[in-house]
Structures are given as C-alpha cells and as structure tokens.
Amino acid sequence: MLIFRWVIGVLSALFAVGAAFSFVVFISFDAPVWLERSRRLRHWLWLLLLFWFNVEVWGRVIWALFHWNSG
Numbered sequence: 001m002l003i004f005r006w007v008i009g010v011l012s013a014l015f016a017v018g019a020a021f022s023f024v025v026f027i028s029f030d031a032p033v034w035l036e037r038s039r040r041l042r043h044w045l046w047l048l049l050l051f052w053f054n055v056e057v058w059g060r061v062i063w064a065l066f067h068w069n070s071g
Contacts, residue, residue, distance in 0.1 A: 001059070008052040015045035 022038035025031065 004055070005052075008048060012045060012048055012052075015041050015048065019045060 019038045019041035022034045022041060026034035026038060
C-alpha cells in the first residue's frame with residue numbers, strides 16, 4: 001500500500017504542478033489553449049485523488065470484513 005500511496009502522491013504532484021504552470025502561461029500570454037490544458041490537468045488530478053480515496057476507503061472495508069472475527 002505504501003508504494004501505491006507514493007505513486008498516487010507523485011502523480012498528483014505532477015498534475016498539480018502542470019495545471020498551475022499551464023494556468024500561469026495562460027495568464028501571461030492570454031492563450032486559451034493553455035487554459036483548456038490547465039482544466040484538463042485539474043480534472044485528471046481530481047479523478048486520481050478520487051480513485052485514491054476510493055481505494056483507501058474500500059480497502060479498509062474489505063480488510064475489516066475479512067478480519068471481522070479473527071481476533
């Protein structure tokens with residue numbers, strides 16, 4: 001699970017930096033294509049974070065169900 005969290009964290013950071021950079025380029029040069037790129041990266045970041053949250057929550061649910069009467 002530790003590797004999964006690191007992968008999600010690194011990918012999230014890359015998407016966040018890419019979205020911020022794209023937005024800065026849009027603000028600097030008023031190029032609408034960079035705003036669209038920023039939005040697209042933000043959407044991918046949101047999707048990735050929701051996937052991470054679901055894996056964490058449902059992983060705990062499944063773990064609890066399997067270990068319900070073991071202790």
